Amino acid sequence: MSAAFLVESLIALLILTGAFFTLAGSVAMVRFPDFFLRLHGPTKATTLGVGALLVASALYFSWHEGEVRSQDVLIMLFLFMTAPVSAHLLAKAALHLGVDCQNDLPRKRPDGAGWSGASAGSAPIESALDAGGRSDEAG
Amino acid sequence: MIATALQIAFGAVGAALLLDLYRIGRGPHLPDRVLGLDTLTYNAIALLTLAGLHLRQDTYFATSLVIAMLGFISTVALSLYLLRGEVIK
Numbered sequence: 719m720s721a722a723f724l725v726e727s728l729i730a731l732l733i734l735t736g737a738f739f740t741l742a743g744s745v746a747m748v749r750f751p752d753f754f755l756r757l758h759g760p761t762k763a764t765t766l767g768v769g770a771l772l773v774a775s776a777l778y779f780s781w782h783e784g785e786v787r788s789q790d791v792l793i794m795l796f797l798f799m800t801a802p803v804s805a806h807l808l809a810k811a812a813l814h815l816g817v818d819c820q821n822d823l824p825r826k827r828p829d830g831a832g833w834s835g836a837s838a839g840s841a842p843i844e845s846a847l848d849a850g851g852r853s854d855e856a857g
Numbered sequence: 858m859i860a861t862a863l864q865i866a867f868g869a870v871g872a873a874l875l876l877d878l879y880r881i882g883r884g885p886h887l888p889d890r891v892l893g894l895d896t897l898t899y900n901a902i903a904l905l906t907l908a909g910l911h912l913r914q915d916t917y918f919a920t921s922l923v924i925a926m927l928g929f930i931s932t933v934a935l936s937l938y939l940l941r942g943e944v945i946k
Binding site (some may be wrong): 726727729730731733734736737738740741743744745747748753756757759760764765767768771772774775778779782783787789790792793796797800803804807808810811812814815817818 | 874900
């Protein structure tokens with residue numbers, strides 16, 4: 719078994735893995751029922767898939783040119799650094815708008831204490847949103 | 858072997874792009890549309906990488922880098938707009 723065959727198998731495997739995870743991320747974004755679940759697919763699966771495709775590209779060109787080509791690794795590092803930041807901001811925006819977060823919260827206890835501890839006496843989700851708004855204006 | 862894998866990957870990434878377009882058009886909320894736009898830029902980078910492998914040209918990385926930066930900045934700007942109603946204070 720030659721080295722060329724091994725490298726080509728590795729590149730083909732990376733391409734197939736990347737394509738599978740990219741498709742899985744988009745399917746998750748379409749199929750999951752609410753926004754905070756939908757956020758999981760693109761943030762993790764799509765990032766992993768695109769990263770695998772970029773590693774495959776870097777390997778392919780390094781093998782064919784006979785020297786190290788690392789530009790694709792640069793793009794991969796950029797994506798791995800920025801994906802959590804944009805997902806965090808999207809989740810924050812959705813919390814601020816109150817998207818999809820009223821339905822599935824557990825009920826408060828009968829003695830009136832709030833389930834989150836910090837929000838006894840008022841509706842939990844509204845106080846959480848108020849606190850979020852205040853900290854945003856302060857910061 | 859790489860050519861066959863590339864054909865399958867082109868199909869998968871193309872289907873992913875169509876699913877992103879569905880989520881952008883359907884909504885139902887504004888953050889969903891922004892999330893679809895973010896995923897669309899990711900899949901555009903994947904498609905460009907595959908095109909570079911198919912055409913055996915390694916000059917597509919600059920385009921991918923520009924798309925990655927524009928996608929990140931546009932996602933952050935749209936999220937801040939949804940969060941505060943203004944992008945820059």
